[in-house]
Amino acid sequence: MRDRIENHFASISTPPHPALSHEGRGISQYAQMLGSRGKAWHPAVMSHRHAKYSLKCAWALVLAAMLLAICCSCRSPMGTTALAPGASGAPPCPAGEEMTTAVAEMGPAMPPYMPAPLPYQVTGSWSPPGIALPWPEDEYLRDGGDDGSPVAVAPDWTVYGLELEDTIAHFDTTDGRTMIEPSNKVVVYAPRFGSVRMITRLAGNEQAEPVAGIDGPERIARNDETTIPATSLQRIQLERQGGIRLTGEFRSRRGDGALSRAQFVSAFQDAFLPYENITVLRTGEFANNEKARLAAAVQAAITWTADAAVQVVIDNKAAQIVTGDRRAQATYTIDDLRNNPKLRVIKVASTNTALPGETVDFTIRFDNVGDQVLGNIVLLDSLTTRLEYVPDSAQASLEAAFSVKPNEGDSLVLRWEIDKPIEPGDGGVLRFRCVVR
Amino acid sequence: MADQLRLLAIPSRVRQERVARTVAIVSLVVLFASMPLAAQTPKVHYRYQGNEPPGAIGSMQLLRGGPLPGYFQPVEIKAPSGALISLAVDGAFVESAKAPVRVGMLIAPVYRLRVTNIPLHEGEEVFPTIEIIDRIYPPVGEVTRFPIPIELMRDDLELALEGHYITRVVYLEDPGQALPVASGGKEQEWFDTGPGTNPVEIADRLGRPVAIIRMGGRVPDLRSGADAQFFAGSPPFVPLSADCRPLVSGPVIVPAPIHTATATDEHVTPTAYVKAGPRAPAKSVIPSRERQPQ
8 A cells, every 4th residue: 555655656747746745755754754753744644734734823813813903993982081171281180199188198108009199289380290391281382493394495495394383594505505403492371261152042931721610621721832042143163273282392502612703783773681681692602600591591481490400412412311320431422513514593582471462572593603604594483373473573683684474373474584694603683572362 | 545635635725725815815904994994083972061060070170180179270250341249258249349350269169159230230130150170380480470261241241131041161272273363451262152062072172171151040049048059158269469469368268157038138139130120128027926016
């Protein structure tokens, strides 16, 4: 029998069927293997087992795909958590916040299984720990930076991607490049309230039941029901959805270490305002002892707290502070600033809070901190919806062409075109005033 | 034998693999085709309706946690020029003050007001309620500069006098959806919703609801005694000055004793929904037999 099978397989021309040929070995060898060890399998049987294994894998894949589909189709109970009033900007509710005053005052005496209580105040300000300020976002106005899609400038100087709240400067370098530099962000606390009214007309329900006659076989009843239609005065509802942008962190850049040349402003109508009494705004030179004031003016609404210490910036990125028992090591890098045009744009506001109807002065200081002459400098500020530019309030310390045009938020885009190129170390100051809507 | 093995095993294997492969491909296609469906916003169910009983939404807000319990949110109650506003303490209204009135209110309790001397409606009274359902978080030192404006508009007061029930949800506007209109010094932006709509839901879409004003519902009946439900327990509040500085060291917290009707209650006779005109003579509470001549 074995010989017949072997002869049969030997008569099969090449290529042999993979199920019946295994690396050139005949069935006799497998028979010997079967006889010697009792655990080897015939190639056909092995192929059958391989098919079973593949089938199991395929079914496992099918089950995994169906399980994944079921998991993806499941949704969290958004309707009960994220959609309650205040969900858009209400404070988060981490576990353990549900506490009464008495529980909050217990402090560390709380049971160990309960999370530590949050800082609790009956009156006064509060912000959740671990969340970057300003918070909550819906109570602040922002202006500056380049959020959303990045701004791009075409060869004909057409600007694309300038969105609400963006403040950028673009300039040309001596080697033919057109570069874009955004400013920092300015945050102003200016909540505004609206209301929604619903009028409900009380429906009249009158039911008259006359006295029934004792003689009558049937009592006469009258049932009047008057339903007065409710009136509805429908005004135009809002349909537009605007993007909410997170506040970026303040980024400071350093040049090549050379001091910027003192550039006192002479073309202003007024002297410097009190909130502009910062050396970097007056002369363009950074003073370390004014760093806190500058940061406070830049992110005007952010409270200057103890954790906002000196920041280390390497390659325009904030360095990580490592603490531990290991030896501290520091790596310093030196940028080769040759052929490195750079424009620094700083924006500050006169106040950190404003009520609707109040005015806010903005000051933009720009300096050439690179090593090239910069030309065709254009500064653009797209005001957010709730900032209304006060006409004829724009000032510039350098000769510049000022123009405005509407933006998509029914506000204005302010545009300054600096007439003359700026030498390295030189700079200028722009100023304008807005009314908070 | 080999033929039998090949005929029996190979076609079955091929068929099973083919079926499994087909099912796997179909499953993956269905999975990827259904992924956009999972990304879409599901239909939402708003827990809170505009016709919730006063205090219900605020109570639920407290259960959500956060620094809400015990916080006295500064509130500025505005009314038409000349109108007088009175808050309830100890189950009775205190002396009226000219609008605007600034107080610090707790979140969740219901505050009952009395508005009198309404222009062109002198002699009539409206008793609105205010329910604070969320707070705002001004910077340090600016808490009292940014009260929540509660505007009792003349239109609302007149509608309430005509028998309408007004529900006004005050919300903090989302700057990303702000209306491009200037509202400095004027009344806040508002709009009407049609009947059958949920004003809380609409306000939540436009921002963050912080307060609910209701008026036109009930009038007090002080002749028959104290109405604890009408005053909603007279929750404490903190009177604030014109610049929203506390006038007293602590909140006005007075225990609510049982109030008995006396003849002096005549001056607080409810006149809501009653047009100005001669009042009916006051009824004496003295038993008639004592007034009979001897």
